Amino acid sequence: MRTIYPSAGARYSSVELRxxxxxxxxxxxxxxxxxxxxxxxIGVFALLGISAVIVCASFVAHEMAHKFVAQRYGAWAExxxxxxxxxxxxxxxxxxxxxxxxxxxxxxxxINTEMNGKISAAGPAVNIVxxxxxxxxxxxxxxxxxxxxxxxxxxxxxxxxxxxxxxxPFDGSKVYKWNVYVYLMMLAAAVALLAAAWFL
Numbered sequence: 001m002r003t004i005y006p007s008a009g010a011r012y013s014s015v016e017l018r019x020x021x022x023x024x025x026x027x028x029x030x031x032x033x034x035x036x037x038x039x040x041x042i043g044v045f046a047l048l049g050i051s052a053v054i055v056c057a058s059f060v061a062h063e064m065a066h067k068f069v070a071q072r073y074g075a076w077a078e079x080x081x082x083x084x085x086x087x088x089x090x091x092x093x094x095x096x097x098x099x100x101x102x103x104x105x106x107x108x109x110x111i112n113t114e115m116n117g118k119i120s121a122a123g124p125a126v127n128i129v130x131x132x133x134x135x136x137x138x139x140x141x142x143x144x145x146x147x148x149x150x151x152x153x154x155x156x157x158x159x160x161x162x163x164x165x166x167x168x169p170f171d172g173s174k175v176y177k178w179n180v181y182v183y184l185m186m187l188a189a190a191v192a193l194l195a196a197a198w199f200l
Contacts, residue, residue: 075109117178131156
């Protein structure tokens with residue numbers, strides 16, 4: 001029997017939208033602080049806008065990829081922020097780094113190992129795709145646009161590599177449990193992207 005999953009668009013609750021908005025705002029401020037303290041000569045408001053784009057094209061894209069695939073399988077899936085994780089991100093930004101767990105997509109439903117592996121793979125896969133596109137565009141541009149694209153590529157690459165760690169609760173553990181070959185290919189792609197973002 002062929003299982004047909006619902007094809008309706010992504011569904012959001014008001015609570016989830018609020019948590020996404022708060023997470024984007026806090027992370028954008030954190031990145032702005034990090035860039036500003038790093039000696040950027042761009043204005044604060046411009047930095048905030050750039051940071052918001054980077055956050056949406058890395059963190060939000062990653063989490064929404066999990067959500068969309070889970071909902072495609074008919075599961076309930078919603079993002080919830082971690083207030084303490086967001087506070088850590090804000091605190092660490094004053095030291096020139098962003099390292100925290102700002103939130104996660106919670107999933108409930110009849111999800112087997114294969115489905116869970118694909119749901120988990122979706123997040124890092126999106127980061128890899130965005131990172132590759134960013135590198136390609138960065139090589140074709142210059143100035144501030146190129147710099148922003150390199151930053152976006154680096155953040156997406158790091159996010160992909162970090163999430164492919166094969167231990168719980170990282171995405172990599174669930175991808176590895178589902179399919180070792182898919183895991184190894186994704187890890188290799190993420191590491192190659194990170195090397196390209198750092199050394200090209």
